[in-house]
Amino acid sequence: MIDLRSDTVTKPTPAMRRAMAEAEVGDDVYREDPTVNRLEDRAAAILGKEAALFLPTGTMGNTIGVKLHTEHGQEVICESRGHLLNYELSMVAWFSGCVLRTIYAEDGILRWDRIRREYRALGPHWAPTGLIEIENTHNMAGGTVYPLDVISEVCDGAHSLGLAVHMDGARLFNAAAYLGVPVSDVVAKADTVTFCLSKALGAPAGSLIAGSARHMDRARLYRKRLGGGMRQAGVLAAAGLIALERHPPLLAADHENARFLASGLAKIHGISIDASKVQTNIVIFSVEGTGFTAPDFSARLKERGVLMNSIDDRRLRLVTHYDVNRESCERALEMVRETAHRAATRGDCG
Numbered sequence: 001m002i003d004l005r006s007d008t009v010t011k012p013t014p015a016m017r018r019a020m021a022e023a024e025v026g027d028d029v030y031r032e033d034p035t036v037n038r039l040e041d042r043a044a045a046i047l048g049k050e051a052a053l054f055l056p057t058g059t060m061g062n063t064i065g066v067k068l069h070t071e072h073g074q075e076v077i078c079e080s081r082g083h084l085l086n087y088e089l090s091m092v093a094w095f096s097g098c099v100l101r102t103i104y105a106e107d108g109i110l111r112w113d114r115i116r117r118e119y120r121a122l123g124p125h126w127a128p129t130g131l132i133e134i135e136n137t138h139n140m141a142g143g144t145v146y147p148l149d150v151i152s153e154v155c156d157g158a159h160s161l162g163l164a165v166h167m168d169g170a171r172l173f174n175a176a177a178y179l180g181v182p183v184s185d186v187v188a189k190a191d192t193v194t195f196c197l198s199k200a201l202g203a204p205a206g207s208l209i210a211g212s213a214r215h216m217d218r219a220r221l222y223r224k225r226l227g228g229g230m231r232q233a234g235v236l237a238a239a240g241l242i243a244l245e246r247h248p249p250l251l252a253a254d255h256e257n258a259r260f261l262a263s264g265l266a267k268i269h270g271i272s273i274d275a276s277k278v279q280t281n282i283v284i285f286s287v288e289g290t291g292f293t294a295p296d297f298s299a300r301l302k303e304r305g306v307l308m309n310s311i312d313d314r315r316l317r318l319v320t321h322y323d324v325n326r327e328s329c330e331r332a333l334e335m336v337r338e339t340a341h342r343a344a345t346r347g348d349c350g
């Protein structure tokens with residue numbers, strides 16, 4: 001199977017497995033796991049933040065990020081296709097008691113003028129805005145990257161109103177690779193940032209949240225409340241350290257493979273995609289013109305050994321990662337071509 005459903009599907013490398021077997025561990029709830037401590041210190045240093053905290057998932061990172069900056073009854077502004085709203089089981093409401101005020105942006109990138117219009121101070125009828133959340137890269141907008149000046153403007157604007165900015169940087173390192181800048185530049189003005197070791201960086205599990213030492217002390221309490229105190233978590237942190245130190249340079253190849261797939265898809269009859277918009281490792285395309293629904297197209301691709309998820313009735317998403325090389329991308333493209341062609345020539349539509 002060529003698995004392009006997500007970059008979460010990668011298997012740990014031999015180096016990761018060795019490091020996991022040999023990891024020095026302790027009880028992380030007592031802050032005695034040397035490998036976790038090392039990972040947190042390295043992550044904070046690489047991001048240019050005072051402190052970082054190891055977490056089981058990105059969802060927990062965003063949940064804690066929202067909780068740190070808000071009070072019950074406030075609004076959190078995010079883009080309308082944001083992961084925070086659509087894929088996190090309403091944790092913003094469940095844990096933080098806030099509602100989301102969404103803004104649609106075609107490219108997923110929220111600009112300050114749009115945010116400013118949605119900002120609300122406390123009024124007789126209005127819940128006040130408590131936080132701005134930005135997703136970088138933006139998953140469902142197709143892996144799009146916030147330009148540095150946009151982040152800067154959003155953060156300056158938010159801060160001028162006394163608001164914090166939390167960045168969902170699940171694929172933060174992809175954003176930095178695309179921009180060709182250190183990750184610390186991308187997150188410099190964000191108050192807190194979550195990033196995942198288990199996405200494109202390829203670790204089997206784990207994410208971090210980073211920010212001020214004061215925020216991370218509170219984040220540690222919220223992590224425990226959420227059931228995320230993980231004891232001898234050094235076995236996971238060891239793989240995470242390899243992901244963090246060695247894998248960022250590999251991301252450029254994933255981005256090239258995504259562009260290769262996108263430009264190949266653009267040539268297939270019945271498929272629509274603007275390949276020039278693909279920036280990182282996520283490609284979203286429509287199969288509407290093939291006559292198949294996206295779930296049917298996905299099922300037929302699976303029969304041909306290629307996994308891609310439908311994200312709605314018309315569109316599929318593919319995500320490149322280090323377990324899929326160029327040869328597998330060529331094969332995947334061939335299978336998409338065959339599936340679309342079969343629909344066109346035999347009327348085999350689902």
Ligand code: TLP
Pocket residue numbers: 005006007008056057058059060062083087135137138139168170171196198207
């Ligand atoms: N994204 C997953 C699915 O949940 C959709 C994927 O396959 O892309 N923020 C962003 C932008 C994400 O894409 C994800 C996971 C998360 C947060 C949550 O991370 P986890 O799965 O570790 O909770």
